[in-house]
Amino acid sequence: MDYTSMKARAYRRWEHLINLPQPLIFIGMGTCGRASGAKEILEAAKRTLKKLNTLGRIVPVGCIGMCYAEPLMAVRKPERPFVYYGNLTSSKTEEILTSYLLEDDPKPERALCTQGEGAMEGISPISDLPMIRYQKRIALRNCGLIDPANIDHYIARGGYSGLNRALSMQPEEVIQEIKESGLRGRGGAGFPTGVKWEFASGSLNRTRYMVCNADEGDPGAFMDRSLLEGDPHSVLEGMLIGAYAIGAREGFVYIRAEYPLAIAQIENALIQMTEYGLIGDGILESNFQFDIHIKQGAGAFVCGEETALMASIQGGRGMPRSRPPFPAQEGLWKKPTTINNVETLANVSAILQRGATWFSGYGTEKSRGTKTFSLAGKVKRTGLIEVPMGIKLGVIINDIGGGGVDGKKLKAVQTGGPSGGCIPMTLRDLSVDYESLAEAGSIMGSGGMVVMDEDSCMVDIARYFLTFTQSESCGKCMPCRLGTKQMLEILEDICQGRGELEDLSLLESLSKAVKKGALCGLGQTAPNPVETTLRYFREEYERHVLDKKCESGVCKALFHYEIDPETCTGCMACARHCPSQAARGEKKKIHVIDQDKCTKCGVCYQVCKFGAVMVC
Amino acid sequence: MERTASQERFGEEEKEIARVIVDLDREFEGRPEELIPMLQKAQRALNYLPEEILLAIARKLRLPAAKVFGTATFYEQFRLRPVGKHIIKVCRGTACHVKGSDRITHDIQSRFHVGPGETSEDRKFTLETVACFGSCALAPVMVVDESVKGRMDPSKARKILESIQEETGIS
Numbered sequence: 001m002d003y004t005s006m007k008a009r010a011y012r013r014w015e016h017l018i019n020l021p022q023p024l025i026f027i028g029m030g031t032c033g034r035a036s037g038a039k040e041i042l043e044a045a046k047r048t049l050k051k052l053n054t055l056g057r058i059v060p061v062g063c064i065g066m067c068y069a070e071p072l073m074a075v076r077k078p079e080r081p082f083v084y085y086g087n088l089t090s091s092k093t094e095e096i097l098t099s100y101l102l103e104d105d106p107k108p109e110r111a112l113c114t115q116g117e118g119a120m121e122g123i124s125p126i127s128d129l130p131m132i133r134y135q136k137r138i139a140l141r142n143c144g145l146i147d148p149a150n151i152d153h154y155i156a157r158g159g160y161s162g163l164n165r166a167l168s169m170q171p172e173e174v175i176q177e178i179k180e181s182g183l184r185g186r187g188g189a190g191f192p193t194g195v196k197w198e199f200a201s202g203s204l205n206r207t208r209y210m211v212c213n214a215d216e217g218d219p220g221a222f223m224d225r226s227l228l229e230g231d232p233h234s235v236l237e238g239m240l241i242g243a244y245a246i247g248a249r250e251g252f253v254y255i256r257a258e259y260p261l262a263i264a265q266i267e268n269a270l271i272q273m274t275e276y277g278l279i280g281d282g283i284l285e286s287n288f289q290f291d292i293h294i295k296q297g298a299g300a301f302v303c304g305e306e307t308a309l310m311a312s313i314q315g316g317r318g319m320p321r322s323r324p325p326f327p328a329q330e331g332l333w334k335k336p337t338t339i340n341n342v343e344t345l346a347n348v349s350a351i352l353q354r355g356a357t358w359f360s361g362y363g364t365e366k367s368r369g370t371k372t373f374s375l376a377g378k379v380k381r382t383g384l385i386e387v388p389m390g391i392k393l394g395v396i397i398n399d400i401g402g403g404g405v406d407g408k409k410l411k412a413v414q415t416g417g418p419s420g421g422c423i424p425m426t427l428r429d430l431s432v433d434y435e436s437l438a439e440a441g442s443i444m445g446s447g448g449m450v451v452m453d454e455d456s457c458m459v460d461i462a463r464y465f466l467t468f469t470q471s472e473s474c475g476k477c478m479p480c481r482l483g484t485k486q487m488l489e490i491l492e493d494i495c496q497g498r499g500e501l502e503d504l505s506l507l508e509s510l511s512k513a514v515k516k517g518a519l520c521g522l523g524q525t526a527p528n529p530v531e532t533t534l535r536y537f538r539e540e541y542e543r544h545v546l547d548k549k550c551e552s553g554v555c556k557a558l559f560h561y562e563i564d565p566e567t568c569t570g571c572m573a574c575a576r577h578c579p580s581q582a583a584r585g586e587k588k589k590i591h592v593i594d595q596d597k598c599t600k601c602g603v604c605y606q607v608c609k610f611g612a613v614m615v616c
Numbered sequence: 617m618e619r620t621a622s623q624e625r626f627g628e629e630e631k632e633i634a635r636v637i638v639d640l641d642r643e644f645e646g647r648p649e650e651l652i653p654m655l656q657k658a659q660r661a662l663n664y665l666p667e668e669i670l671l672a673i674a675r676k677l678r679l680p681a682a683k684v685f686g687t688a689t690f691y692e693q694f695r696l697r698p699v700g701k702h703i704i705k706v707c708r709g710t711a712c713h714v715k716g717s718d719r720i721t722h723d724i725q726s727r728f729h730v731g732p733g734e735t736s737e738d739r740k741f742t743l744e745t746v747a748c749f750g751s752c753a754l755a756p757v758m759v760v761d762e763s764v765k766g767r768m769d770p771s772k773a774r775k776i777l778e779s780i781q782e783e784t785g786i787s
Contacts, residue, residue: 295652599726
């Protein structure tokens with residue numbers, strides 16, 4: 001089918017849905033939504049519609065990004081905007097739907113916001129919400145707003161117009177467009193995408209491969225998952241455009257096994273593409289021919305690294321190799337291969353749809369466009385956001401994220417996953433772009449952003465990351481295999497009270513050695529968390545080695561809990577919750593912790609409403 | 617002589633393994649790049665990879681057994697030992713760690729005497745830790761048999777495991 005007819009048909013279907021004379025209900029059914037109970041919400045909505053004897057359509061959508069408020073539901077009555085409700089339960093869902101659909105009372109006090117044309121009294125539009133106001137969603141343009149399993153929704157909103165335009169250009173012109181946009185790889189390294197494509201297309205070899213790296217392994221990052229689950233076609237269209245540009249006929253999507261829903265959405269999307277003539281021979285009735293295969297990862301972080309990924313696709317252990325030759329020269333089965341990240345490809349389709357000039361209007365000179373971030377940790381509004389490059393770090397944490405929880409003082413933000421670093425909150429005016437983050441000692445990374453507060457111990461954080469990289473190290477090269485192990489052992493000693501001051505300089509020289517000697521990105525960046533925590537939080541390390549104290553109350557050997565007799569009200573909350581019967585006391589009498597029984601699990605510290613449990 | 621419960625189990629398993637080997641032979645061609653998908657398919661059917669399966673795959677792909685074992689042991693996903701009826705995975709990703717997922721794992725370890733990678737004595741559940749599920753906004757996350765549960769804490773985790781322990785019947 002040709003694009004124009006495809007678009008017209010999709011648009012008709014989409015308009016039909018949006019203008020239904022019956023209620024339309026969108027429910028967030030990404031993994032976050034499901035983990036919060038979205039399935040029960042869906043059932044409750046179905047039940048309620050039946051009870052009210054009302055016809056209506058319930059549509060599962062992906063992640064709108066307000067994960068802190070999942071499960072989410074958006075209700076659109078005919079001629080009205082969508083009204084969003086969050087933190088739902090089955091009974092709240094029934095209550096709200098009955099009230100709005102039967103009595104026309106949308107319960108504004110329960111609503112989060114409206115979305116779409118028209119205003120509703122007492123409910124702010126979504127563009128006013130602090131979490132949304134500072135965002136610019138390009139990669140995430142459709143997430144949460146369409147049914148990801150319905151290709152017509154994607155097409156109706158401009159989908160595959162980018163591919164259509166690309167096919168009318170020469171491959172070199174497509175590459176030029178991407179170069180002009182300034183798009184840099186969103187997987188973490190930030191290499192200019194257009195230049196990367198140029199390398200592969202310049203090869204003399206006729207067979208080339210296009211690969212989508214969906215092995216999002218950074219703990220704390222879930223942007224790629226949300227994209228694949230919420231808008232798989234935006235990624236696949238990008239892949240097709242890339243394949244056309246570099247002259248590839250076959251491609252692979254390498255998805256980690258821990259993302260079953262994403263795998264299912266991609267599988268479904270490929271089936272629909274086959275039906276619509278968007279994959280295989282004669283794509284969109286042109287000469288372009290391209291096939292995509294799905295390859296599942298098997299639980300190895302290192303397989304996110306290009307050469308390890310290719311080794312895994314070829315059926316072996318995911319062990320990196322040295323470069324040159326680079327994948328663009330010799331990749332899969334020694335043929336030129338281009339590997340792009342999920343978010344990069346979602347940007348590619350947007351760029352071909354709306355133009356390089358439009359895209360490069362966002363961001364900074366060297367970091368054009370936008371970046372998604374998974375905002376998580378000790379912040380009020382956790383979720384999936386997308387902001388223009390150059391936004392200040394403090395705006396993300398405080399305005400979008402709403403600041404800390406439980407009145408705690410924020411301490412640091414970790415960016416870039418295990419390859420990144422911890423930036424202290426004092427640097428809240430830091431511009432979020434590739435260069436500034438690197439100067440501060442961290443990296444942009446794939447987009448994981450974990451917020452830490454006064455209850456996080458930065459030495460423990462460094463130890464945590466080294467535990468991860470050490471166990472994920474493939475073992476091939478000595479600097480990584482032995483270096484990370486040694487760094488980990490030193491950090492474990494420090495956290496258990498066996499550290500000495502000299503250990504800090506030893507950590508520093510080990511970091512330098514591992515960075516210089518490691519074969520691949522995993523080893524080369526593994527010391528980053530240690531280097532940044534030493535740079536910005538040296539006092540915490542010194543407290544650990546000199547005073548053998550952990551003031552954040554994390555390293556169990558270096559603190560204990562005590563109840564402040566001045567603040568304790570004898571409410572017995574700690575005694576009730578204590579799993580070891582260590583916290584004891586009578587009603588309205590001061591409580592005491594028996595240090596011999598206490599396992600430092602931290603429950604009393606969390607449940608005490610009066611702040612009477614102190615870290616000593 | 618009457619067969620004991622575990623002998624019954626063993627006989628059933630042998631039949632299962634034979635069936636999976638036949639399925640693998642039928643579904644795959646025998647190219648080297650099929651190694652990981654074959655291992656994944658076998659594990660989905662049997663919940664772990666018995667030695668016979670690894671050797672059968674090596675024969676099918678005409679690879680040395682060492683290469684198959686090498687690949688199976690490299691990846692975290694593949695288990696070479698049988699697992700319990702329920703698989704409990706506690707996330708040890710960054711956001712989950714910051715929100716106290718350690719406490720959940722330690723609590724399970726001290727209360728139920730099952731550590732990461734281990735199976736309970738009554739074979740009712742296996743505890744694993746995973747580097748990240750990608751549901752970081754709902755930290756701490758625990759997955760019980762493919763069902764993702766967010767905003768967990770030690771007492772919620774305990775309740776789930778206690779209800780698993782109360783299940784009757786042979787696993």
